[in-house]
Amino acid sequence: MTDDLLSLLPKVDFTRRGFVATTLISGFTMAAGPVMAQTAIHTDSTGLTAGPVRIPVGIPTADGALHAYRAMPQGNGPFPTILVVQEIFGVHEYIQDICRRFAKLGYLAVAPDLYQRQGDMTKITDVQGAIAIAGKVPDAQVMSDLDDTAAWCRTNGGDPARLGITGFCWGGRITWLYAAHNPSLKAAVAWYGRILGQQSELTPKNPIDLASAVKAPVLGLYGAADQGISVDSVHQMEAALRNAGKEAEFLIYDGAPHAFFADYRPSYRKEAAEDGWKQAIAWFKRHGLG
Template identity: 60%
Template sequence: MPQNLNRRTFIMASLATGFAVATHPVTAQTIKTSSTGLVAGEVKIPVADGTIPAYRAMPASGTSFPVVLVVQEIFGVHEYIQDICRRFAKLGYLAIAPELYARQGDVSKLTNIQEIISKVVSKVPDAQVLSDLDATVAWAAKSKGDVNRLGITGFCWGGRIVWLYAAHNPNLKAGVAWYGRLVGDSTPLQPQYPIDVAASLKAPVLGLYGGKDEGIPLSTVDKMRQALKTAKQPSEIIVYPNAGHGFHADYRPSYQKQAAVDGWKRLLAWFKQHGVGNG
């Protein structure tokens, strides 16, 4: 167990239902994927200092499914992230999204992003997140998952984590990061950003970014592209010029269907190309 992972009280014993309050109202274009033909729902993941809840979806029949870790947005493992797991499961994957804020708090009932960041997200150590993702992989290996075909994808807050995990786990085959921050100020809990680990990636990462993302300037995307030139893995960044932040989030006004659909196709092709599995 990492030295800075002390035993803590687990605030979230189970997953929230529905969409996070801060995301309301949910738009009419929201995609809803049926669980018919799937095993889908909450599971418990043993971690270094207890258990955390996670949402798991996989086909109802079969075994040895390729595994995709789905890393939450800033809003936690709410309905949108759960639906993404079901989308993967419909394609033959075991997709699992662990609640990575379980020790620090339940963001689903908080009303705005500033509150979410100050009360919960700013208190989540990267070391804890990476350890919990490792524990999730170990769980998947015992639960019909083929972790020799392991991929990861994440959105917003989770997009940054994808890059970090690709530098952390030598067994990862591929990652796809959706509009995760690339540069930032080092803190004791978040000591590194993707640009700091670009040269040490252990798996290829596809980055999907919006040209109109006010929180992730194109100048930082350019810096990351330059940093990736020193990487041993063939990573790539795609920028959708007319898309802003959260362009894949179909339940929010930020949704840009053309970019979201193209990004999803690129994700599946990237995973197939790098040995994660189904295309």
């Protein structure tokens, strides 16, 4: 792929564009349903280095690398680094835009395609298909891929002493797991990540099972009207972390459903989303990622 074509990837159009030489979705995923073009936020790439990258990983992939979207300020850095963990719909335009939002604030932000070995999200057209792929992804593989992504960042503009993570929906749960996994992590922000759920061979632990192992300060952002994550479970996690002596804060937004930050979907709640973003950035800065 030429550099000219790569330069086109960060630009949004509100069509359903397809596969572009990686497993990253170009445009918005069809699996999430109709795009709310009037609320979908577009962050341009002016002043940024942004686009697909390939990350060497310890667990083999079909073509030898993990595909990811990277955005950072132009220049050599080192920049504070944020690992951006996809929602259940993969690394499509919404997740890529979040990377650019972080980059505009001075961060290196990278979103690896954590479903790459289990399925091609560019070909998935409904929620059930996305759930089926997500259900095949082992937690251990995800932790390894995030470790490899963090290692790649260290030699590609990132500051190894300033590493953070944030994730949404499926990625919110992963954020909790990674906060218990990586001792080098400085801070984490989990957006409506599941705390309790059915365990399996691939997903042997719930975040609440790992509360005592959490190694970094975590901010949890949740919606009071989330039909899949009860407020009671959020309070249980809060108590478990407090009892374990961990630093964590929770914000529960009245009337906000699941995916209230997803500006391209009907679930978007502007007031909660804007406050959550402000709180997330403040959390990272408070813990040395400014």
